[in-house]
Amino acid sequence: MLPFTNRMSAGRLLASELAAYEGQPEIVVVGLPRGGVPVAFEIAQHLQAPVDVMVVRKVRLPWQPELALGAVASGGARVVNQDILKALNLSNYFIYSLIAKQEEEVERRESLFRRGYPAEPLHGRIVILVDDGAATGSTMLAAADAVRKQCPKEIVVALPVASRDAFEKIEANVDKCVCLATPAAFFSVSEWYEEFPQVGDEEVRDLLARSRTTSHKDMAFAHTAAR
Numbered sequence: 426m427l428p429f430t431n432r433m434s435a436g437r438l439l440a441s442e443l444a445a446y447e448g449q450p451e452i453v454v455v456g457l458p459r460g461g462v463p464v465a466f467e468i469a470q471h472l473q474a475p476v477d478v479m480v481v482r483k484v485r486l487p488w489q490p491e492l493a494l495g496a497v498a499s500g501g502a503r504v505v506n507q508d509i510l511k512a513l514n515l516s517n518y519f520i521y522s523l524i525a526k527q528e529e530e531v532e533r534r535e536s537l538f539r540r541g542y543p544a545e546p547l548h549g550r551i552v553i554l555v556d557d558g559a560a561t562g563s564t565m566l567a568a569a570d571a572v573r574k575q576c577p578k579e580i581v582v583a584l585p586v587a588s589r590d591a592f593e594k595i596e597a598n599v600d601k602c603v604c605l606a607t608p609a610a611f612f613s614v615s616e617w618y619e620e621f622p623q624v625g626d627e628e629v630r631d632l633l634a635r636s637r638t639t640s641h642k643d644m645a646f647a648h649t650a651a652r
Contacts, residue, residue: 427586427606431620432460432557435585435605436467439555442603443583446551447472451578453545454553455479457568458538459624460614461556466632468555468583476636477545478629479554479568480534482527484520486513494520496563497527499535499544502571504563538629542637547575554599555583558614562591569599586617 429435446452452474456465462478469476481498484505485491495505503524510520535544552572559565565582572580580599587595587604588611596602606617615621 427608428617428619429585431618432463432585432624433467435557435618436464436555437471438605439464439583439585439603440468440471442605443468443472443553443581446474446553446581449474449551451550452553453477453547453550454555455545455547455568455572457481457554457556457564458534458629459626460558462629462632463624464557464583464585465553465555466636468553469636472553474553475545476633478535478538478633479571480531480538481564481568481571482530482534483564484523484527486523493561493563494523496567497524497531498567498571499531500571500574501528502567502574504567504570506563534626537626538633540630540634542633547572547577549576549578551579551581552577553581553583557585558617559584559587559591559595560611560614562587562594565591565595566598569595586614587611 454465454469454474454476456462456478458478465476479499481496483493484495485493494509497503554568556565569580582595582599582602584604586606589607592604592607
């Protein structure tokens, strides 16, 4: 199975693992921009479900950007690595200034991607959260926390590949985690794809727009109105 050809092929493989959800009107597939959106789009097409985005931003040190202190997500969700904070002995003011900056970026990106369309309602829905992979799990955990605040019926995480540590953390914090591969040696998500181009903002916007032109949206609204 590894490496995956590209994000789209990974999405189709995940869709097969999620086939039990196909056609259920309460399903909504939520991709993490940018790389998770092409994967989510493929899953949504196969499951006949609407697709949306959950914007997540990692909180990084300016002088050591590869070290993530945590993550913030749509709806004000925050995941902070307390062990790293204690080890670095950073002031609360400094940490929360970094968090505030990323929260502003979350709002900006949501507006950019949705083009004025409202977010999909998640209350009472089965939410399938999707990314193209997980190295540490902090991004997906922040997304799951943001979804949980909206009282969904079920949170399902779908990943093509993840480190074993990330998979275990995610699986312990959601209702179900579907992951196609958890290789023992894991350095980066990109190494598990033959093609891993950068996903641009316009591609995310285009995929969301294409999803809105299908009948899936009507199915989701019908479910919402029936509750």
